[in-house]
Amino acid sequence: MQSFELFLLGKGISIFYIKIGLGFLFSFLITFFTIPTIIKISKRKNLMDEPGVRSSHLRKIPNLGGAAIFYSIGVCASIFAYELFSLYKFLFASMVILLYVGIMDDIVVMRAYKKLVAQIIVSSLIVIGSDIRIRSLFGICGVYEINYYVSVVFSILTFIVLINAFNLIDGIDGLAGGYSLICSALFGISYYRLGEYNYPLVVFSAVIVGSVLAFLYYNLSNYRATKIFMGDTGSMLLGFLLAFTSICFIDIFIDKSEPGVPLYHLPSAPAIAVAILILPIVDTLNVMIVRLIHGKSLFKADKNHIHHKLLKLGFTHRRSTFYIITYYLFIIVIANLLRHINVGLLLVIVLSLGFIGAYLPNLIYYLRNNTNK
Template sequence: MTETAVLPIREYLLVGLTAAALTFLLTGVARRVAMRLGAMAYPRARDVHAQPMPYLGGLAMYAGVAGGMYLAHQLPVLRAAFEFSLDPIGVLIGGGVIVLIGAVDDRFELDAWTKLAGQVMCAGILVLFGVQWSTFWVPWGGSDGDVGTLFQLDQNQGGLLVVLLVVTMVNAMNFVDGLDGLAAGIGLVAASALCVFSLGLLATTGGDVATYPPALIGATLAGACLGFLPHNFQPAKLFMGDSGSMFIGLMLAGAITSASGKMSYPQYNTTNIVALLSPLIVVAGALFLPLLDLLMAVIRRTRRGESPFAADKMHLHHRLLEIGHSQRRAVLLMYMWAGLLAFGTVALTLFEAAAVFWIMLLGLLVGVLVSAVPRLRSRPKEAAK
C-alpha cells in the first residue's frame, strides 16, 4: 500500500470525538434555549413520556458536526475531502437549513406539506453543491460476460434520485424517533457503518480521495449522535425533535450519495456481483430498520384511508413495548438489530461473503429469540390459567 493509501483512521477518530464532545457540551445550552422559547414536547396519546420535555437537541448536534468538519478542514490529510468535492459543504449548508426548519416545527408545529417542501428544498441544496448520483448499477442486462448494467445518469435524473432519497430518509428517521435515545442510537450505528464502508473503499481503491467526503460525513454524524446520547438515553433530559431527526436523515442521505453515487464501478471485477452490489447492500443494511418502519407506516395508514403522515402508535418500537419489553430494553434491541444489519452488510463487502452470511444468520436467529422472550414467557402463564 502506497503512502497515499494509508488510512487516516486516527484523523477520522479525532474528528468524530470532537463532534461528540461539542455536541455533549452544547446540548445543555440547547435545552435552556428550548425552555426559554417554549419549544416543548407535551405528552400526547401516542407518546410514551409523561412529563413535558424540551426539544431542539438538533441544534447541538449540528454545532458538533460543524465543529468536527472545521477541524477536518484544518488537518492536512482530511482537507482533501473539501478539495476533492463540495459534498461536505453542501451537506453542512443543507443540514443547517433543515435544522432551522425542524427548530421552527419544534416550536410552532408546521403542517406536513410545509415540512415536505422544506425537505425538498434542502435536497435541492445538496444537488446544487454536486451531491448527486452520476452512476447507478442494476444486476440485470449485462453483456460480454459482465454481470448487470451500469447506467450513467444525467443531472436531472441524479438530482431527482437525491430528492427522493433525502425525503425518504428524513421521514424515516422522523418516524423512528419515538423512544428515548432510539433515533440517536440508530443514527450512530448507520453513520458508523457508512464511515467504515467508505474507509474500506479507501483501502481497496489504493487511496482514492473520492472516499474521503462520505467518510467525513459519516464520522462527524456518528460523533454528534454519540455526544447527544448521554442526554437523551432513557430517562431523557431533552429530545432532539424534528431539528435533530431530520438532520440525521439528511446527513445519512448525503453520506450514501457521496459514497455510492459517484462510485467508479470499473475498478471492480465485473463478474463479482457482491462487490458490484456493495453500495446497495450497505444502504439496505444500515437503513433497514427506519425504512421498514416508514414503509409499514405508509401502508398501514393508507389502507385505513389516512394520510401517510398521520401519527399513530404502531411503530416497531411501540410493538416491542406491547410484547412486554421496557423502554430501555426495546431501544437496546433496536440497536442490536441495526448494528447486526448495518455492520453485517458492511462485512459482506469487505470479507468472505459466505462466512459473513452464516454469522449474520446466526445473529438474526439470536435476535429473534431475544426479541420474543417476553411473549414466550407469557404463554406458559396463559396456559396455566
C-alpha cells in the same frame, strides 16, 4: 492549516488520524457542553416537547438537542473535513436550511407541506448542485446506468424518504441517535477500507459519531433535569447526512469513465447501503402500507411503528432500543456475509429479514395473548 500538516508529516505523524481523533473529540465535547445550556434555555422559555399521539413519554421534555448536534458537526466538519465543503458546495447550505426548518417545527410546529417543500429544496440542492445521486442500480431488475433525469428524481426522492424515515423512528429514547451512530460508524469504516480518496468522508463520519454519542448521554439520562430529545432538527439533519453518506458510498463503486458500470469489488453496494439503513426504511414502508390498507392518511400520526409494538409488549425504552438495534445489526452482518451474491437476491433477503423484524412483536403479542386464554 497546511503548514501544520507539513509539520506533522515531517514528524512522521499521519494528519488523517489526527483529524479523526480531534474531529471525534471536539465534536463530542461541543455537543456535551452545549446541551446543558440548551436545556436551561428550553425550560426557561418553555420550549418543550408536549406528549401527543405518537409520543411514548408522559412529561414535557426539551426537544432542541438537534441544535447542539448541528453546531458541533458544522464546526468540526468545517475544520477537520473541510475538503467536503469544497467537493460538495451545497452541503453546508443544505444543513443550515434543515436547521432552520427543524427548529421552527420543534418550536411552533410547521405544516407538513412546508417541511416537504424545504426537504425538496435541500434534496435538489445536493443532488443537482453537488451531483450526489444514484447513477446505477448495479443490475437490480436488469438495470445498470440510469438516465440523468430519472437519476435526479430518484435521488431526490431517496433523500426525502430517508429524512422523514429517521424522523419517524425517533419515538423512544436512544433509537434514532443509537442507530444513526451505528450507521455513521459503519459507513466510516467502509470509506476507510476503500482508500485515501475517501478519507474526508471517514473524518466526517467520526465527527457525526462524536456528536451523537454526546447527545445520547443526555437522551438516555434517567434524570429529568438533564434529559433532552433531538427533535425534528436532529432527526432530519441526521437523516439527510446518512442519505448523503449512503449515496456517496454507492457512487464510489461507479466508474465515471464508463457510467453505470460497477467499479472495484462490490457490485452489491446498493443492497449493502439498504442493509445499513434497513431500520428506518422498513419501519417507514411498514407504517405506510398499514395506513394504506386501513384507508388512513399517510401523514396522520399513529402507533404502528416497531418501537411502539415493543412498548406494547411491556418493554422499557432502553430494552426496546437494544432489541431493535441488535436485530437490525444482525441483518447488516448477514448482508455483509452474503455481499458477493447477486445484488437483486441480496436486496430481497435484506428487505425480507427487515419486515420479519417489523412483525415479530405482533407475533409475540398474539402468542402471548392466546397462551393466557
